[in-house]
Amino acid sequence: MNKVLITADHVIIGPADHVIDRGAVLVDSGMITAVGTAAVLDTALDARVARLHCPGATVMPGLIDCHVHLAFDAGPDPIRAVTDTAPGELAAAMAERAGQMLAAGVTTARDLGDLVALTVALRASIESGAVAGPRILAATTPLTSLGGHCAFLGGEVITDDDIRSQVARNAAAGANLIKVMASGGALTPGGPRMYESQFTPGQLRLIVDEAARHGLGVAAHAHGTDAISDCVAAGVRTLEHCSWRTADGITYDPKTTRQIIEKDIAVCRCVSGDWRLFLEQMGPERADAMAEVVREMREAGVRFIAGTDAGVPGARFDDYVGMLEFFSSLGFEHAEILDMATMNSAYALGLTDTGALAPGMRADLVVVDGNPLTELDALRRIRHVFRGP
Numbered sequence: 001m002n003k004v005l006i007t008a009d010h011v012i013i014g015p016a017d018h019v020i021d022r023g024a025v026l027v028d029s030g031m032i033t034a035v036g037t038a039a040v041l042d043t044a045l046d047a048r049v050a051r052l053h054c055p056g057a058t059v060m061p062g063l064i065d066c067h068v069h070l071a072f073d074a075g076p077d078p079i080r081a082v083t084d085t086a087p088g089e090l091a092a093a094m095a096e097r098a099g100q101m102l103a104a105g106v107t108t109a110r111d112l113g114d115l116v117a118l119t120v121a122l123r124a125s126i127e128s129g130a131v132a133g134p135r136i137l138a139a140t141t142p143l144t145s146l147g148g149h150c151a152f153l154g155g156e157v158i159t160d161d162d163i164r165s166q167v168a169r170n171a172a173a174g175a176n177l178i179k180v181m182a183s184g185g186a187l188t189p190g191g192p193r194m195y196e197s198q199f200t201p202g203q204l205r206l207i208v209d210e211a212a213r214h215g216l217g218v219a220a221h222a223h224g225t226d227a228i229s230d231c232v233a234a235g236v237r238t239l240e241h242c243s244w245r246t247a248d249g250i251t252y253d254p255k256t257t258r259q260i261i262e263k264d265i266a267v268c269r270c271v272s273g274d275w276r277l278f279l280e281q282m283g284p285e286r287a288d289a290m291a292e293v294v295r296e297m298r299e300a301g302v303r304f305i306a307g308t309d310a311g312v313p314g315a316r317f318d319d320y321v322g323m324l325e326f327f328s329s330l331g332f333e334h335a336e337i338l339d340m341a342t343m344n345s346a347y348a349l350g351l352t353d354t355g356a357l358a359p360g361m362r363a364d365l366v367v368v369d370g371n372p373l374t375e376l377d378a379l380r381r382i383r384h385v386f387r388g389p
């Protein structure tokens with residue numbers, strides 16, 4: 001019998017403004033079977049069922065990180081960390097990173113680019129219980145242009161046939177989605193600039209169509225304003241970074257934002273925990289412009305989802321809360337931030353069995369000291385993490 005009744009001062013069932021004070025969650029074999037007040041559930045339940053009383057604590061849905069790279073080491077040179085590490089060693093390092101994420105309360109992680117589908121093997125080890133970690137959704141090898149962003153991961157495509165076969169290879173390897181590097185990025189020496197498009201609108205459409213043929217959605221890395229608008233037209237599911245860059249700096253396009261909302265595309269405005277340093281390096285003027293664009297998108301009604309880009313330089317696997325604090329610094333409400341980290345991310349990833357606490361859902365939940373609705377830092381004080389099967 002794998003049953004436990006968890007009781008706490010607050011149970012955030014989701015959305016985050018739906019709270020049961022002195023609440024309880026009944027977990028049975030990794031699934032949630034009841035949610036309610038502690039008084040009612042405690043009385044109704046056999047005295048032999050285990051109780052986990054958590055005074056001074058809050059229970060909430062497990063956190064979702066929509067953008068990680070388990071193959072990268074968060075050090076100054078992630079390329080070498082991938083290409084110069086023996087496969088067995090790299091797999092062990094990835095397992096350890098997965099463990100760090102779970103300990104930090106992350107019960108679902110979407111990996112957006114690795115080498116030879118190592119995340120698929122890790123996903124299997126986690127599912128079998130051999131390794132402790134979050135549920136993993138894997139993009140495997142990201143599609144990129146010749147010499148393009150993250151080409152070292154092996155996903156360079158030139159012709160339409162290349163695109164078809166790389167998507168097919170990823171699907172056959174067990175990918176949960178397809179990742180495309182629609183614009184340049186910061187990681188790859190000699191690659192296109194961050195604002196430059198790596199694919200034509202037609203190629204992006206082909207990638208989305210091919211992915212759909214294999215039953216998969218597409219996540220698009222897009223910094224450039226042109227790349228963003230082409231990805232939206234092509235019908236990707238999520239836009240990663242979405243930083244509206246052009247040769248002249250930041251050029252926000254509210255028209256594209258309206259289409260993002262109409263097409264129900266989620267935006268993962270990845271920020272690592274060390275965003276304060278990043279903003280400092282940007283300089284006050286550009287940092288302000290960047291913040292203003294995020295605020296405008298929020299006001300327009302964009303669905304933001306949570307991603308740390310963990311693995312790229314400075315983006316640690318154990319600092320999810322640091323990323324949330326960025327949104328708090330921009331004036332996002334705590335409840336809104338918690339929804340972004342849980343149910344909104346689940347929705348965007350197409351997961352209907354996590355992101356909220358309700359009977360029939362996976363028991364993906366965290367117990368934290370204090371109340372994250374009044375203090376995000378409470379999420380750093382993890383008492384227990386539960387993860388469904």
Ligand SMILES: [Zn+2]
Nearest residue numbers: 067069112309
């Ligand atoms: Zn990334």
